[in-house]
Amino acid sequence: MKPVNPAMTELLATITAPGRTAADIAALRLPESYRAVTVRKEDVGMFDGMSSSAKDPRKSLHVDEVPLPRLGPGEALVAVMASSVNYNTVWSSIFEPLPTFGFLERYGRTSPLAARHDLPYHVLGSDLAGVVLRTGPGVHAWRPGDEVVAHCLSVELESPDGHGDTMLDPEQRIWGFETNFGGLAEIALVKSNQLMPKPGHLSWEEAAAPGLVNSTAYRQLVSRNGAAMKQGDNVLIWGASGGLGSYATQLALAGGATPVCVVSSPLKAEICRRMGAELIIDRSAEDYRFWKDEHTQDPREWKRFGKRIRELTGGEDVDIVFEHPGRETFGASVYVTRKGGTVVTCASTSGFEHQYDNRYLWMSLKRIVGTHFANYREAWEANRLIAKGLIHPTLSRVHPLEDTALAVCEVHRNVHQGKVGILCLAPGEGLGVRDHELRERHLTAINRFR
Template sequence: MNSIVEALAGGVTADQLERLELPAEYTAAHLRVEDVDMFRGVTDKDVRKSLRVGPVPMPDLAPDEVLVAVMASSINYNTVWSAMFEPIPTFRFLRQYAKEGGWAARHDLPYQVVGSDGAGVIVRVGSGVRRWRSGDHVVLSPAYVDDQEPGTHGDGMLGSEQRAWGFETNFGGLAHFAVVRASQLIPKPAHLTWEEAACNTLCAGTAYRMLVGERGARLKQGDVVLIWGAVGGLGAYAVQFVKNGGGISVGVVGSAQKAEALRKLGCDVVIDRNEIGLGDDAGDDPEHVIRVGKRLGAIIRREVGEDPNIVFEHVGRATFGISVFVVRRGGVVVTCGSSTGYQHRYDNRYLWMKLKRVIGSHVANLQEQWECNRLIGLGRIMPTMSALYPLAEVGEAARLVQTNQHIGKVAVLCLAPEPGLGVTDPGLRARIGVDRLNPLGSFETVQAGAGRS
């Protein structure tokens, strides 16, 4: 292990890297199948109790896969779901996938290595990999697709066998090593550190598809976009895409500190959820939904002069009915998740009689990820990291997201021995400006602990 870390730090050649012996085991954040009932009857399903960090066996590579030495990763809400074993234990996904046989059978194990983001260095390539080689610096898309399935060639996200890597598969990114398909690889932006680069792929790619891509809301100049949770992992990228695309951003957040962070991102209109009387149970009472919707709509019209063209929706049960109500006639609600609950209630009259649309969106296909990555590489979209933890404290990092105490993204150092490494184009970094590259850096939520910054 140390020889690989030292070799990567010293700029080893691809041939030299491939000759280094891989460890039989590696350190990973993982869940154990024997723990799936640990939260039964428990109100606070504290993910610090279920996420383990320790050795797991090194898996073999399929011909279309690569092994990546993960320098850094980040926390996404799907890891929180996995660690709570909700809505179902993700071991069921592994068993279902393993039924395909062949290489898929490796994934059905009594443990699951979780994590759906990563930035690192390729250390091995499968025999069928053509466009990548050992030593390449990459970031990892969470979209795990079957390239032999017809639907994948129309849109990678429409294939029936599309899965979320590290959530519906094993060998995820919160670890020293990760196994991914070659179709998940994207060049790492050269001006970013490992931890900055590791924060982007899942959330930035998801927001790009929702707002900019042809299969999403197709944001255009002047569009008013309402963004729930506007300084969370997804929302902070949504604000940037709206601003970058000439739209007018309206962000909703839940505290004065988050409102300050949102203004620093350049959001045009900032609304505190307490101002509109929004609680976590707001979606359960249809009359309350309309009252909140009217208050929210009045604020947006006062500040902007018109109703939203687009609502960026990922909160779910607590906000979905309000989103359908408040978006303008002919407008679009685009949704990618339901962190407050999957069962939504809304008044359908406001959908059909005002010709509104609801678009379901999930992650991003590889082309969309590359387009998004290009904007990051040009310095048009910035990382949203505000906290950094060592892998040994991944439970604390995930708990921060579970309790919604985070701003932007929570990064995790894996093999990188310290923050600030991985930049291969310092000139571009200097031209963009370090302050611009870390718009949420001053809103760091934690201080103590080795490896945090």
């Protein structure tokens, strides 16, 4: 659906006009409102008493017309051409583990500027590719008309704690999840230090797909703040064809490591093979059941799983486990890691309460490392790999903005591969490509998940 707001129609026409200039964008009349995907505070209790799997994002997500937020110092307004769905949007839509309005209320109390975020609706979304419309006071690196992607780290950096690693800032938040005015919208409000150059060989929807998951996987696997992967490492990757795992698989291959890809279907196994992985475990076909019942794990299954890994690797255990399912798999992850190896964990999409046998950790000198998204430098490096054509988007399907609830439902039900994209202002797929020569060299890899 194309914008019906006349100011938005004019904005889109200017952005997409051949030869448009920074002055053209700067001269645009900004709309007073825009369409955005929201959850509403009044709906917070709608799923009370239901299991997570029974909660339907199609009932809680709305596409609303919302007022344009006021631009503050160090910030930018971006016309969002495309965005994508992350698991934090699933959590937001089903109000788990907590409704996000508590995040907005706490943020709103920190300063008069932050108070803008505390609203009875929450504009979601932690990815975007688009065009800078306006910048606030103190912004010098970006100007109207710049084509950008955004990472989702929002920090204040008024505490010394964040100046060695911005992820340690006590006011660190995830944009579009713990802040308002996210990327599943026609316009987004970001801090200028979230912006990065859009890879020129990608379309809008392709460029919007990697941001959160690629940066998260980079810190988790490659960075010294995570597992510090090296050449020759064996890396067990859960959900290796999914939104996060598909980037971990690529990073392992590009970095000279050997991924051991765990998937849940023959189709997902084939996707991993297309990426170049050779060691693959279809956990559904091999029927691994790490829990006897809701309260009891089965160590015999851990052992069977470890034996299967050694069969694939020629007798070696894994140096690193790339963990994100959480409760369902964590006991097995700790068990199968080699002596002195590392379990690096984030997300916990199957549950946040992890149980494992500490004897296999403590007596074998293993480490558990927690990671969360990425700092600006890590996000920039991850985006640079995309821009150089060394890591590729894993976009599998694309929906228009008005069908975002359906897209989020697909991710919640795990019936997707890779990333699911959302067209916001872009009138169709395939637009926004600037470097056709580089694109042609990598076209097969770019379309691998389509």
